[in-house]
Amino acid sequence: MDSKTKACYEVRATVFRSLAHPTRLFMVDELAKGERCVCELTEMIGADISTVSKHLSLLKQVGVVEDERRGTHVIYRLRIPCILQMFEGVEAVLQAAAREMEVA
Amino acid sequence: MDSKTKACYEVRATVFRSLAHPTRLFMVDELAKGERCVCELTEMIGADISTVSKHLSLLKQVGVVEDERRGTHVIYRLRIPCILQMFEGVEAVLQAAAREMEVA
DNA sequence: AGCTTACTTGGCTAAATTGCCAAGTAGGAG
DNA sequence: CTCCTACTTGGCAATTTAGCCAAGTAAGCT
Numbered sequence: 001m002d003s004k005t006k007a008c009y010e011v012r013a014t015v016f017r018s019l020a021h022p023t024r025l026f027m028v029d030e031l032a033k034g035e036r037c038v039c040e041l042t043e044m045i046g047a048d049i050s051t052v053s054k055h056l057s058l059l060k061q062v063g064v065v066e067d068e069r070r071g072t073h074v075i076y077r078l079r080i081p082c083i084l085q086m087f088e089g090v091e092a093v094l095q096a097a098a099r100e101m102e103v104a
Numbered sequence: 105m106d107s108k109t110k111a112c113y114e115v116r117a118t119v120f121r122s123l124a125h126p127t128r129l130f131m132v133d134e135l136a137k138g139e140r141c142v143c144e145l146t147e148m149i150g151a152d153i154s155t156v157s158k159h160l161s162l163l164k165q166v167g168v169v170e171d172e173r174r175g176t177h178v179i180y181r182l183r184i185p186c187i188l189q190m191f192e193g194v195e196a197v198l199q200a201a202a203r204e205m206e207v208a
Numbered sequence: 209a210g211c212t213t214a215c216t217t218g219g220c221t222a223a224a225t226t227g228c229c230a231a232g233t234a235g236g237a238g
Numbered sequence: 239c240t241c242c243t244a245c246t247t248g249g250c251a252a253t254t255t256a257g258c259c260a261a262g263t264a265a266g267c268t
Contacts, residue, residue: 096184
């Protein structure tokens, strides 16, 4: 694997890594319904606001979400709605696993 | 977020985590072309065979790939071809990011 | 049986991730 | 300006992940 190809996979892995956490998956699901400010998400998640903020900035850095300041609030929204397409792939994996369970 | 919902996101996060590594992404891409034995993948990747084996067993555990012994060789194959659907989602994210770069 | 190839697993260290607290910034209200 | 709310960032400890080597297993060959 040459270094160019490797770099290509590194970038893609970064996108997967940004979604490889239950809290961040929840955020994406919730933002798919509409924009939310940090404190709304914090309340739903039940973690420290600093923790929530860090998860959001990770998603932002990767380019999954974007933010906008409105007065004292910062609202986040999904930047790429088609990220939900990836979620369907996950369901496919889980359903296949579930089917196999039944058979066994 | 109740514990049942949380558990649901944990499972999904596990699937993403299994793909959150350049080597494992390469493996999935390569297995999408056809089945491969561990030593073939090892040569392409250029890491220790034990490292490659561990990546493969992680993918197997999550249910992305399956293996089969053939003599001294163990061949791996994609168990869920529709996992490639997730890759398209990644491309969408990256392309959106690229477009934004141009604009800026 | 012994030898060899193909692979897995255990163990260890190095590096990355996570989550909380504390401290800092930003903007509205009085 | 001060206070307050909303949020971000730094820092630290705990957990997880990654990669190599060494040791173990599995199956074919002689």
